[in-house]
Amino acid sequence: MTTRRIDVLDVLRGVAIMGTLGTNIWIFTSPAGPEGLLDALGRTGTVETFLRFLANGKFLALLTLLFGVGLELQYRSAARRGAPWPGWYLWRAGLLFLEGLIHYVLIFEFDVLMGYALTSIIVAYLIGRSDRAVRAWMITVGSVFAVLVGLVTLALAYGRAGMAPPAAAPSTLFSEGSYLDQVAARIELVGVYRIEAVFIVPMGIVLFLLGSRLMRAGVFEESGRGAALRRKLMVIGFGVGAPLNLLTSFAGETWFLVDRYLLPPLVALGLLALVTTLVHRMAGAPGLLRRGLTNVGRTALSCYVFQNLAAAALCYGWGLGLAAEFDELRPWWVVAAWAGVCALFMALSTLWLRRFERGPLELVWQWAYTAPQSHLRTNDKVMDNSIKR
Template sequence: MQQEKTPNRAATPGGDGRVGLLDSLRGFAILGILLINVQSFGLLSSAFLNPKALGEPPVADYSVWLITHLLVDEKFITILTLLFGAGIVLMAERSKLEAQEFERVFRRRMLWLLGIGLAHGLLLWRGDILTSYAICAMAAVHFRNRTPWQLLKIALVLLLVPTVIAVLMTIGLHFLPPERLQEIANAHWLPSREVIRSEVALYTGPWLSTMGARALDGLTIQGWMLITERFWRVLALMLIGMALLRIGFLRGQWEPQQYRRIGLRALAIGLPLVALGVLLNEVFGWDLRYSLYLGDIANYWASALVAIGWIALLALLFQFNLLGRISLWLTAVGRLALSNYLLQTLICASLFYGFGLGLYGELDRPMLLLVVLGIWITQILLSIWYLKHFKVGPFEWAWRRASARPLFA
C-alpha cells in the first residue's frame, strides 16, 4: 500500500539561516519577469503598451500577448516586490544592531542600490526596477514593526492613489484638443513611420552617440512612472510582503489545505478580472483615451491576487517536495537574484541594442519566447555552477562590500 505524502515544512529553512521557500520564489519571479521584460527590450515601446499599436497582430502574436498578460504581466514583479518587503523584516530580525543603527545601515545599503539602479536604468535599460525598490524600501523600513493588519490597511490606501491618478488622467485626455491627442497617439500609442524609424535608430545606432538621448528617455520614463504609479504600488506591496511574512504565509508555515484554498480562490478571482480588463479594451477598440490609463486598472488590482495565487501554489508544491529538480533550479536562481536580474539586461541589451546584434523591433512575441527559453537555460546552468564554487553572487558581493562602509567617511 502506497504511503501518503506529508508536508515537509522542515525543508523550508535553509541550512545557512535562509528561508528556502523565499529563495525558490525569488527564482520563480526572476525567471518569470523575463517573459514581460524581454518584450520591453525587443519591441517598440508603443507595441509593448498596446498589442495593436502596429495594426491587427497575427493570431500567434496576440495569443502570446494575451497569455503573458493574463498569467505574467505585473504578477511576477509583484511577487518579487512582496519578497523584497519580506526581506526587510528578515534583515531586521537577524540584525544585532539597535533600531536606529539598523535603519542607518539599511539606508546606506539602499543608497548603493539606488546607484546601481540609476546606472542600470540610464545606461542600459529604461525599465529598471531597482531605483524604485531603493527609494520605496527607505520608506518601508519605518513600518517594519507594525502589525500585519496595520500594514495591510496602509497598503490599501497606497494602492488607491494610482487608481485615482489614472481616473484623473483619463478625464484629462478627454479634454485635450484633437491635435494634441493625435500627437500623443503618434508618439506612444499608434506610432507613425517617422516615430518608428526614430526609435529604432535610437536603440540600434552607435551606442555612445545616442547615450544622452537614451538616458533622457529612461530618466523621463522612470520619473513619470515613479510619481504616477510605482512609488505607491511598490511601497504598498513591500508592506503587504512584510505582513505575509509575519503571518507565516511566505515562510511556508501554513497548512497545505490553507495554501490550496487561498491559491485557487485568488486565481479564480484574479484571472477573470484580468480577462475582463482585456475584454473592455477590445470593446473600446484600444482607444487611447480609455486604454492608456483605465484600460490597465483591472490588471493593476488583479495582479496582486494572481501573484498571491502563484505563491500559494508554489508553497504547496514546495511543502510536498513535488518540484523535484525544478526546486533546486529555482533556488539557485533565487539566491543570485540581483546578479541574474542584471544578467538578463546584459544578455537582452546585447541581443537587441546597437552595441550588440541590433535586433530591436525585429522579432515578434513568439520569437521572443525562444529568446526567453535560451536565457532561462543559461541562467539556471550558470547559477548552479556558480553556487558550487561561491556562496554569494558577484553583484550581491559587490553591493554588500560597497555598503559595508559609510558613503562619506
C-alpha cells in the same frame, strides 16, 4: 527560518526574476524598443496579447512582495541583535538606489530598483508599527493608488475618444543606433522613462507591507495556518484576479495601467501561494528546473541586471540585432528568446555558485555595505585604545 522556508524564498525569487524577463522581453524584441511599447499594445494579435497577459505585472508584483519579505527579515535580524532600526538599513537602500541608477543609465529604461530603494526607505519606518497602523497605511495608500490609476485610465479613454494622435515614424534608435546613443537617450529622457516610479512607489508601499505581514501570518509554513492561508490566496489570485486581468488584457491600451499595476498584484498572491505549496510538496532531491530557479533566486540581483544586458545584446542594433531581423516571426521567436535567456542564466548561476557563495553583483554590494561599518568599528577601537592610554 528553517532551511525549508529559505529554499522556498530562493525558488520564489527565481520565479520572479525569470517572470520579470517574461514582461521585459517584449520590449527588447520590439524593433522600436521601449519607444514602441504603448503603440504595440493596440495592434498585437490574440496570441501575443495572451502571452503578454501571462507575465505582465504579475512577476513585478511577486518580486515586490518578496522585497517586503526581505525587509521583514532585515527588521527581525536587527531586533535580535538589538541594533537600532532602521539604522544601517538606510545605507542598504542607498546602495540599491545607486545600483538601480547604474542599471537604468547603462542597460534598461524600466529599472525597478530605484523605485524599490525609495519605497524601502518609507516602509522601513512603518514595518515595526502595530498591525492596526500598518493596515491603515495599506488601506490609505492603496486607495489613493487605485484612484490615481482610475483617473489616469479615464483620462486615456477620454483623450483617445476625443482625438486620434498623428502617426509617427517608427524609431530606429534601438534597431540601428549605437550603445552610446541609447545611453544618451536614457539620460535625456529620464523624466519620461522614470515616470513609472509614480506607480511603483505607492504600489510598492502596499506590497512591501503586505509581504511583511503575510510572513508574520505564517504564509511560508508547511502546514496548519500556512496551508490554510495559501488556499485563500490562491482563490483570490486565480479565482478573482486572473479572470479580471485577462479581460483587461484584451480591452485595449486604454486599460494598460489597470492591466499592469492594479490587478496583477492579486494574481501575484496566488502565484506566491502556489509556488510555496508546490515546493513544500516536493520530496527528495530537487530536479534540474528547481535547482536552476533556486540558484537564480540566490543570485537574483545579478541575474536581474545581466539578463537585461543579455537581452539587449541579443536584440538591439549594437548587438546581434535580432529584434529587427526576426520581427516577422513574432510572437514565437520572442518566447524562444525568453526561454533561451532563462536557461542561460540558470546554467550560469549554477556554475557560479559552485565556486562562490553569492552572485557577482551581490559580492560587490555586500562589500560596499560592510566596508563603512568595518571602517567605523576600526576607528572606534583606535579611539578606545587612545582613551585608555
